[in-house]
Amino acid sequence: MPAPDGHPLLRLDRLSKRFGDRLAVEALTLEVAPGEIYGLIGPNGSGKTTTVKMITGLYRPTAGQVLIAGIDLRAEPERAKGLLGYIPDEPFVYEKMTGREFLGLVAALYRVAEPERTRRIEELLDLYHLGPDADAYVENYSRGNRQKLAILASLLHAPRLLVVDEPIVGLDPESAIKTRDLLRRFAERGGSALLCTHTLPFAEQVCHRIGLLNEGRLVEEGDLAALRRRASLPDASLEALYLHFTKARPS
């Protein structure tokens, strides 16, 4: 599924990561096309976060390649990362900055110039109604507000690819719904997203394709219909499919 310029927005080519004797990710190959939301699910320790950290350049792959819109992350890290927005699983934000200052810092890192920077910040703050708290120090933010701030920061520079690790942990239901709609709109406008989550109903609602990672290997991949066919469970939810493929038995 190539992009108009001939490249998928994300391509992982036989990506591996080894920590000492332990192979955390083994020869992982996948592609995410423009307009597609790809969900990566799997048990704890299956290699999801390690994969995300390799895509965002926080870990260096032991082998394999990460291509973002055809750009090799290792060869041209700044160019590749400029196309990417990242929402981490733990939304740590500098405590002694205000929310608005933090967004200003991120905008500067991605070279979003004034007056576009201020316009984008105000627009995004409205998205989660964070405006009234924007000038309070982050140390006073709840976990949910920090998560919202991290989501907004990832969107500031209008990325083409979003890499999201646990998007709705800590969010109230209304904000979780907003986040779901936001991801859908992002994909409808041609953006791609790679989503790692344990919240399977959320993944079922927003993801076009799902990859199941187990012990560092991609053991299943496809849209919900394909996964149901392979499991011979025609009406199964993603939860049921997950349990089926990980060999567990639902109680």
Next chain:
Amino acid sequence: MSVVLRLLRRRLDALGKIVRDREGAKLAVIAVFVVLFGLVMAGEYLAFRQGLAEVLNIGPPSAALTLYILEAFLALVLVISVVSFVATGLWTFYRASDTAFLLSTPVPLAHLFWLRAAETFLLTSWAFVLLGVPSFLALGAAHDGGGPFYLWALVILVLFMLLAGALGTLLTVLAGAAFRRYRARTAIALATVVLAGAFALLVGRHVVPSPADFYLIFEPGIPNGKPASLKFIEHRFWFWPSHPLAVSLFAGVRVTTAGSDALAAAAWLLPALALVAAGVIGRRLFAVTLPIAAEGPPEIAARPGARRAAAGAAFPRFLRGPVGAVIERDLLTLGRSPQELGRAGFIVFLLALYTAILFVAPLAEALEQPEAVARLFFLDLMAVGYFVTAFGIRFVFPSLSLEGRGAWILFAGPLAIGRLFLGRLLAYSTVLGLAVGPIAMGGALRLVTFPALLGVFGLLLALLIVTTVTVSLAFGVLWPNFREPNAERLATTGGGLATIVLCLGYVAAVGWLGGQCVRSALAGGSVLAYLAAAVALSAAIVAGATAAARRRFGTLEIL
């Protein structure tokens, strides 16, 4: 109570783990501290013994003078111990990291109270060991005290520690109750200032002797069988809790000249009473205060917070580009952290204090001799280099590691780490130059007034700053630790120690070259060869450290 003992043992086990796991860097730091501690104690012992022996040689007034010294000394150690106990205790009693967890467990508050008292006592007992032990040993040596005296001195020391610990506990819970609604740092600062101020007044009024006091101390009269001087001293110190202990200790070496049965009894009773008071009053106050303090100050509880910046202020305001924004963030967060600002200010204060000492020290004669000037110039560069290294290891070396859990913000973004390295090198060198430069140049003016030599000092200082900042930054990149949020602990890792060793070695070399410049200039020769050597050495270190850091950028992972 077994919970208290188990928790205490777990704390001590952490020390044992360092030895068992053979954590080289930490062991080296502990070894250096033990050696330094031992050297300071040995120095104190020698100074005390010599001083007390001199006092003995002055004849009859020696008894009164010895008692005065003991009274004043114990009063001062008591003050230091209690202030240190309260400053530490306000944190351990109310804001320790495991307080919330322990409050959620069925550990009774009374047990938690004793746990905190014991922890704080252990943390602040250095004053007794560092000051008490050498002075008591010196007293015995100067007065030829035998085994019984040392045994007696040990008993007095233990009673004194119990007394200081109990008073510290009482004052801690009183201060905790008084400042329960304040932020922890504000409460600690307020309590320390109030206590230190009150004690300073008391010490100034009752401990520091006036000329008239000396007249009384040397008063030979013996009304009612006791020298008037001893009576005066006992009267002067009667309300200090340390008084019965000082007199009892004195009685151990001058058996019949001071004290009374009542005072001897008070030496035992006072610590016991203080302990009971701490147990009864302290425990109750603690139980009332802890839940309030644990909630935090009202403005934090009612978050999102009252602490706000100027509404709508844009960021970055002064610097441009991605690297400029990160540096502005570094400076902004430093400026908003009173603790970090305090530490930076403390280093600058020590440098200013050192420079002030240079000006008041009697150096006029020495500064007439070229060799003495060269040596002082060398030592001055060493001292300034030490302060620059202290700043580098505390603020520059940890700068990358302290990105910590927020490292994703920078490293998942399109930021060139090499440019950030150079930007920080420029920024930290400028800040350090502005903070240290004027004071250090002021100190150099005391030693040399010859403009060429002042220029030499300025150039060497600039080299010291740039090279130290480069080494600190580069070693921070070579040995990052994104999981350690404590800058002091980062400074005592292997990378931190390597930074200290290399920087201090370099400082010594530059200091020596500075001294050679002075020798040559005052003998009418040229300084160029020495300056060229300093520039070459600095350039080699800067180039080597930068190259090593650049290689590391390629393999850096945010673990």
